[in-house]
Amino acid sequence: MAEIIQKIEEITEKHRYSVMAGYAIHTDKQVIKLLIDDESQCCESWGYFLSEENLESFIGAELIGISLTDTALNSHTVDVEEIDEEASIMFVNIETSAGLLQFTAYNAHNGYYGHDARVISHQLTHEETL
Numbered sequence: 001m002a003e004i005i006q007k008i009e010e011i012t013e014k015h016r017y018s019v020m021a022g023y024a025i026h027t028d029k030q031v032i033k034l035l036i037d038d039e040s041q042c043c044e045s046w047g048y049f050l051s052e053e054n055l056e057s058f059i060g061a062e063l064i065g066i067s068l069t070d071t072a073l074n075s076h077t078v079d080v081e082e083i084d085e086e087a088s089i090m091f092v093n094i095e096t097s098a099g100l101l102q103f104t105a106y107n108a109h110n111g112y113y114g115h116d117a118r119v120i121s122h123q124l125t126h127e128e129t130l
Contacts, residue, residue, distance in 0.1 A: 003029045003063040005096065008055040012038060020118070022049040023103060025094065027063055030122045034092055034103050037115035049092075049117075051103045061098035066123050068092055092119055 007026040021038035094101040
């Protein structure tokens, strides 16, 4: 049975020791979250998720799959059991019947403080420090 995208929104969530920001993609079966730390730990700047797509054009589309592409340009689809722990997430690809909805996780820091990026879904849950 098809999984249909119903809403896409920007979100901010307070977690135990941090605040994370990104996107929530609501389907009729789940909420897919793309999050990255949204606060500095010292004096550095920090990361964010961004999509250049027209998000509204994906409302009503069927979710086909989710895959990650890391900074080494290695792609990992949801049927892969182990994700390369040595590379950081670069792109999150949401494959839909309306085409590819792509989000990019960017991080800028001073070299001392990485920031956690998370993809949380029924198909795939992954956390990476960028």
